[in-house]
Amino acid sequence: MAEIKLPPQDLDAEKSVLGSLMIDKNAISKVADILSSQDFYASAHQKIYRAILNLFNKNEPIDILSVTSVLKTEKEIEEVGGSSYLGDLINVVPSSAHIGHYAKIVREKRVLRDLISISSELQEMVFEKGTSAENLIDQAEQKIFSVSLKSSDRNFIPIKEELKEAYERMEKLHQGEKRLRGVTTGFDDLDNYLSGFQRSDLIILGARPSLGKTTLALDIARAAASKGGVPVGIFSIEMSREQIVDRLIAAEAQVPLWRLRTGRLSADIDFELIQGALDRLSRVPIFIDDSPAPNIMQIRSIARRLQAEHGLGLLIIDYVQLIMSLNNSDNIVQQFTEISHGLKSLAKELNIPILAVSQLNRSVDQRDIKVPRLSDLRETGSWEQDADVVLLIYRKDRDRLEPALEEENTTSIIIAKHRNGPTGTVDVKFDPEKVTFRPIEKKKVMAEEF
Known part of the structure; x- marks a missing residue:
């Protein structure tokens, strides 16, 4: 006769908690933030812990008296074994000194039960017709990462739990303790408009080649x-890892890239x-992946692992038109819509900003004055709708046969969309x-209210 296996559990640890x-x-x-019922x-x-959380x-x-009262009100006192069982729980532990240890045991057993449940779900999916191995792997990773990264399975957070933190954050910003709320871009004027790149935001950086x-x-x-000090992941789909590193070195060292790549360097300086x-x-x-033509599942998988191992804080993808679509449709708009939805979903899942570099459509080149517009994204899927911020690059000297000296290499970063703030233009020098x-160098630009 086969032995019946009970799911992982530790009733003594539960009683001790x-x-x-x-x-x-x-x-x-000590345990409210790591344990759910x-x-x-x-x-x-479960019922007893819910009563305690209620209080x-x-x-x-x-x-014991207040917990008994709640359970009686909920008509659950008999279901938990009566007041005598609550008394037995008190006698299990002489003090609460080790509650953190017991709580971790309870939580660990829950994780093991979840993994068993996930493996059962995946086993069923394997036998379902039409389920690709790639899709199965993606779902498996998503489920396992959700178990490993979350300390609680509460999906809805009461707003009162966020209000105090929000007020303290605003007070620090007002007092100048920390003017930047998000990830810095390195450009003060741009940071002033955006307050840096914000968590869970999808930012599109668009321009012609x-x-x-x-x-x-x-x-x-x-x-x-x-x-x-933010860990940054870069998916370089267009350029090799070597090319990216050379560019980073040239920019950081302030040495011409051509001299660096050809070895024609000044010996000392x-x-x-x-x-x-x-x-x-x-x-x-900074972490670089130069895999050719990854699909959205592969990007999600690598990004999840990078966050788990290194605390990923910003993800950059260069560029999105080279991402391989999982959509078998010949409709290019549908393919890019799938990719934009996937990246926005990933930004929310990992709670990080994602900067997606995108080519604009050819309509820009057909205009006399080639200032890019938000509408230039429309033929490339739903980027315009999914993006929280859209940045467009415009080179003033490219529009003139004889540009003024002060316009040479002057570039405008146009904030064409800003879901939670003002739009505007920031000029930089290339x-x-x-x-x-x-x-x-100029007088500091201040973003006005919108």
Whole structure:
């Protein structure tokens, strides 16, 4: 006769947690953020913990009498074993000193049960017709990462839990303790409009070819990683890892890229600058993947792993038209819509900003004055709708046969869309030799209310 296996659980640890909570009114603050009622295996223990959380949320005392009262009100006292069982729980532990240890055991057993449940779901999916191996792997990763990264399975957070933190954040911003709320771009005027790149935002950086999209994206990556200490992941689908690294070194060292790539360097000065750049770049958390034509599932998988291992804070994709679509349709708009939806979903899942570099459609080239517009994204799927911020690059000197001297290499970063703030234009100077953009020294631009 086959042995019946019980799901992973530790009833003694569950009893110790509940007993500790009823003998120490302050113990709940040590476990409320890591335990939910569903983490308990025994149904009675789930009900008791819910009663304790009920009291905690109302800021009422937690002891055997108050817990009994809540359970009676909910008509669950008999289902948990009566008042005598609550008394037994108190006698299980002499003190609450080890409640954190017991709570981790309870949580770990819940994770193991979840993994068993996930494996059963995946086993069923394997036998379903029409389920591709790639789709199955993606769903498996998503489910497993959701188990490993979440300490609680509550989906809805009461607004009152966020209000205090929001007020403290606004107060610090007002007092100047931290003027930037998001990830820095490295350009003060642009940060002033956006307050940096915000968590869960999808930011589109669009332009026609050869206007500096990759250069600006790499400048932002260097600033975020070096100034902000933010781990940055770069999917370089167009350029090789070697090309990206060469550009980062040239921009950081302020040495012309052509000299760096051909080896025609000044023996002393250039090597000294490059050595300093190598030293600085070796300490910044930038991670590069140059896999050719990844699909959205592969991008999600690598990004999840990068966040789990290194705390990913900004993801850059250069550029989105080279992402392989999983949609078998010949409709290019449908393919790009699938990709834009996928990237926005990933930004929310990982709670990080994603900067997606995009080519604009050819309608820009057909205009006399080639100032890009938000509508130039419309033929490339739903980027315009999915994006929280849209940045467009415009080179003033490209529109004139004889540009004025002050306009040479002057580039406008047009904030064409800003879901939660003002739009506007920030002018920067492009250095084509050192492949980097620089702020233009001028009176500081202040974003007005919108």
